[in-house]
Amino acid sequence: xxxxxxxSVQRFFNSLLGLMTLASDFWADDEYFMSPPLTEDxxxxxxxxxxxxxxxxxxxxxxxxxxxxxxxxxxPTTTPxxxxxxxxAVTGIRGIGGEWGIDSPDLGSAAxxxxxxxxxxxxxxxxxxxxxxxxxxxxxxxxxxxxEPRVVHVETESDPPHVTVLASSFAHFLAGLYVHHPQDEA
Numbered sequence: 001x002x003x004x005x006x007x008s009v010q011r012f013f014n015s016l017l018g019l020m021t022l023a024s025d026f027w028a029d030d031e032y033f034m035s036p037p038l039t040e041d042x043x044x045x046x047x048x049x050x051x052x053x054x055x056x057x058x059x060x061x062x063x064x065x066x067x068x069x070x071x072x073x074x075x076p077t078t079t080p081x082x083x084x085x086x087x088x089a090v091t092g093i094r095g096i097g098g099e100w101g102i103d104s105p106d107l108g109s110a111a112x113x114x115x116x117x118x119x120x121x122x123x124x125x126x127x128x129x130x131x132x133x134x135x136x137x138x139x140x141x142x143x144x145x146x147x148e149p150r151v152v153h154v155e156t157e158s159d160p161p162h163v164t165v166l167a168s169s170f171a172h173f174l175a176g177l178y179v180h181h182p183q184d185e186a
Contacts, residue, residue: 026061030069033127035095038066046096046103050110050123053146055138057171058125067095072177075136075166081153082134087180088153088166090136092127116156119163122149125170133157138170 036042038059047053074087081088094102094109102109102123109124116132118124126136133156138149151173155162167173 025071027065028069028071032069033092033094033100034068035066035098035101038062038096042097046101049103051145052123052138052140052149054123055148055170057169057174058138061093061170061174062095065095066097067093067100069093070177072179074178074180075153075173075176076178077153077164077166079164081164082130082155082157083128088134088136088164089129089180090126090177091129094125094127117161118154118156119161121152121163125151128153136166136173139163139165 043054043059069092070090073090075090076087077084080086083089092100094100096103098104099107102125105111112118112124112132112135113120116135118135118137122138122140124135124137128134128136135154137152137154139152140147140149143149148169150165151167151170153164153166155164167176
């Protein structure tokens with residue numbers, strides 16, 4: 001019963017994601033972080049290289065555009081981060097393949113983890129404006145490499161790095177993104 005309910009929630013968020021992308025309001029008109037068109041071979045190669053099964057909602061998003069800058073550029077937090085008291089900023093979502101892909105040997109997830117000292121908990125999938133000091137990751141510590149990862153924000157300004165749970169799944173992460181307007185802060 002619980003499994004069926006979970007599958008219904010996942011279908012709802014997949015439908016929500018489909019509506020968002022069909023409305024052409026998810027991606028900004030910016031080619032930064034974009035990768036070549038997504039193929040099934042690229043997906044299989046990336047999953048083999050990284051050692052993780054990527055979430056279906058992440059792959060569905062990349063099928064609309066393989067990485068880029070999201071219009072919805074913020075995600076709320078209940079605790080302060082190095083960026084703000086109540087949210088993180090997201091400047092890019094990484095695709096698969098190409099220079100900025102999660103599987104890139106030079107700039108991908110493994111390279112980011114090694115260079116910046118992020119914990120080896122999963123895959124770096126989104127950039128923040130700090131130029132490497134914090135990122136958004138898929139965290140597989142609770143589900144294993146073939147499970148549905150939660151989404152976390154990781155900051156390397158402390159030792160050990162500070163990890164904040166953002167969402168129980170990538171679909172929930174997408175649903176929680178919003179447009180932050182700095183002029184709204186008083």
